[in-house]
Amino acid sequence: MIRMIMHGCNGHMGQVITELVAQDSEAEIVAGIDVTDNRENGYPVFANLFDCDVEADVIIDFAAAAAVDSLLAYSRERGIPVVLCTTGLSDEQIARVHDASREVAILKSANMSLGVNTLIKLLKDAARVFGTAGYDIEVVEKHHRLKVDAPSGTALALADSVNEALNNEYTYVYDRSQRREKRPDKEIGISAVRGGTIVGVHDVMFAGTDEVITFNHTAYSKAVFARGAIEAGKFLAGKPAGMYDMADVIDAK
Secondary structure, eight states: OEEEEEETTTSHHHHHHHHHHHTOTTEEEEEEEOSOOOSOOSSOEESSGGGOOOOOSEEEEOSOGGGHHHHHHHHHHHTOOEEEOOOOOOHHHHHHHHHHTTTSEEEEOSOOOHHHHHHHHHHHHHHHHHTTTTOEEEEEEEEOTTOOSSSOHHHHHHHHHHHHHTTTOOEEESOOTTOOSOOOSSEEEEEEEEOTTOOEEEEEEEEETTEEEEEEEEESSTHHHHHHHHHHHHHHTTOOSEEEOHHHHHHHO
16 A cells, blocks of 8 residues: 655645545555645645654645745655656756755656656657658647646647657747748647636647648546546655656556
């Protein structure tokens, strides 16, 4: 049984993970961390991370960027691996994440979905076939109207996976409105759509002569990210110090 600490347990993702782990025979949440304790979670909740003295195998983090520094300090002090799902980290914080990984296992990924990360793996193979055959490449992502960043981190991760497979020879273009010329050969177009309550849709298109191949991932709820985080936690427990990502979780299956 993998013992988990849920960092940010009373937030939306923390509650989704709590519900899913309660149905999982291989894992249990033994403690939660949150500034508010207004829910019945079935496990003790600590407002201060350093007050938590519960034995655990891994920490799953879905909190806020401001809380990451103390999380890393706690992880190093206790020797507990961390699945780091919080986004919006500064360059300085990312540097601290890599520094902490010298002492403890840390898994960080642009997207926690098993589906998206399997797609990333498939895209590398597809890019080697279609990219070298002269197919044009486009990424289109769609999210809810409240999402403030564009393009999404996942869209960039998808584009990066394609570009890496093609020796990073492609440039990214986000806006063609001021251009009056034909499409260059080695560019990846990345477009963002914002509207309604779309959880997340990502399409990667390889457009050639007389045919188009499209890879699609559609998330219908945030539960897909929660399930991926849980699988990542199971994978990371007991791992030696170092940086890991969801590709490692996929490869281990």
